[in-house]
């Protein structure tokens with residue numbers, strides 16, 4: 292049995308086990324102004340009222356045509372929400388606000404360089420820019436409803452403008468995180484079948500102007516080798532009219548958007564009336580096998596869900612200035628920088644750079660300058676700011692009413708610093724647990740109704756009914772004191788519809804494990820398995836422990852171990868590779884890479900550096916291993932499987948357990964000496 296499942300090291304196996312903390316209650320001031328203060332909300336969204344309860348969210352939007360079926364399960368487990376409804380996301384995020392709020396700021400764009408002016412884009416200005424770019428996409432690039440477009444854009448206002456222009460036309464956008472490599476971009480171009488790429492020439496990061504255009508050239512060439520032709524590369528300019536990248540434009544393929552836009556000045560495009568079930572966007576994420584999967588999100592269900600949760604959980608009011616420090620290249624940014632806040636007519640902040648540029652006071656200066664009152668970030672950023680600037684928040688005059696943490700478990704100590712120093716003891720905090728696949732929050736407290744508990748996400752948000760199963764499918768209830776696989780019993784409107792082009796993988800990975808009847812059309816037979824380990828305390832709050840599969844959560848970003856391992860194998864000298872998560876003070880986890888070499892090849896620092904570089908080239912700097920360990924052999928089972936669990940224990944300096952059943956137990960000591968000195 293030692294040769295079965297235990298060959299893998301999961302995050303959950305090395306997760307820290309914190310004790311349960313005491314409750315902290317939101318302030319009266321917060322409660323007095325909160326959107327959701329009615330305790331009956333949990334009843335309204337109970338399973339008895341499912342699925343009609345989600346009408347409450349859909350009714351926050353403007354529909355061209357109302358739906359006739361709230362939830363259609365005929366193609367289970369591909370759920371269809373609000374069937375028969377017609378809607379446009381761009382209209383809901385822009386046009387519907389114009390009559391009353393056209394002069395209100397929709398987007399505050401904060402450039403990384405502090406002496407560059409902040410750009411305040413009103414809803415009217417957003418309307419003009421989105422319409423003109425939509426006209427260009429339609430007319431010049433020939434795009435229409437259902438086509439896919441890959442965006443490879445960093446954190447500038449052009450990113451939401453591009454997304455909303457696509458949404459206006461019913462074109463499916465697929466944004467690739469700006470920090471990802473050209474190769475990652477190429478893979479996503481190929482998988483989504485995009486023949487248009489929207490990029491930018493350059494952007495600021497850590498004080499330097501990065502050349503981004505060069506990635507487009509490499510990506511387009513790499514996609515071509517895989518048979519996907521990109522015929523147009525549309526390039527925003529970081530400084531319109533000025534060339535900021537040394538990479539030349541390719542005649543007949545590359546176009547500066549700012550030049551083309553001159554022909555579309557004053558053009559308006561009517562939003563396309565989209566069936567609620569048509570896809571709005573794809574968002575790729577790492578999974579258990581090498582290939583990233585394109586999570587396909589719907590138009591009506593997704594928008595309803597992010598709008599509802601933005602209102603009740605983020606407590607966004609139209610008069611709020613809301614700053615989510617995530618990158619729009621991740622799902623958090625799509626849902627809770629762009630679609631949710633804009634659907635609610637708030638002002639959303641987009642910051643180009645890194646939080647500690649030029650110093651760790653920067654985020655708090657931005658908050659002070661813009662009167663930000665809702666703040667949203669990830670534990671990795673909180674840990675970093677706590678480490679390098681613990682006393683900075685107190686120096687600035689800002690006041691948050693509400694703060695969010697998302698993306699990975701947050702240590703109670705770090706939570707308390709966030710609460711006391713960043714939130715100045717005034718802000719209600721929500722710890723939101725969810726995933727790219729989910730569209731919006733799954734677990735969190737409802738901030739004015741439920742007390743906070745540091746280190747715990749809370750219960751399911753309204754309409755989400757989590758359940759923990761053990762390996763055999765038995766329920767582990769509240770207070771069971773044991774960790775298991777957290778699942779959701781019911782579908783919800785924000786959920787992805789399928790994996791783009793791979794329904795089988797969608798069913799297999801998320802629904803098969805605990806499915807009660809594969810032929811069933813009843814949603815009750817299809818619990819959704821998230822792939823995280825969790826425990827439920829007596830009070831019903833969930834504590835998320837980490838991934839149970841081969842995914843490593845680095846700084847809140849999901850990296851597939853297989854992706855990293857295959858990137859190492861690109862180096863010809865490498866025979867085998869294995870990646871394990873290792874605990875890191877700021878990033879939460881970091882990948883440690885073990886490689887063995889082909890016969891006759893000698894280890895060297897140069898080779899280790901080349902392997903590390905290969906990972907950066909293939910995936911991006913976020914996947915860079917902490918260390919490349921070149922070992923004489925991998926610890927293996929007798930059937931030849933690499934024992935990642937043993938490597939993980941060695942990297943984390945924890946107990947390796949019984950290794951005598953291994954084919955080569957001696958190698959364990961050899962590796963221990965090497966890495967533990």
Ligand code: WTA
Nearest residue numbers: 697698699700722723724725726727835838
């Ligand atoms: C982890 C990010 C603990 C979890 C929105 C999940 C969390 C993965 C939390 C999804 C949280 C996310 N507490 N762990 N509050 N939020 N996670 O797809 O392991 O980038 O499966 O979505 O992050 O990461 P993803």
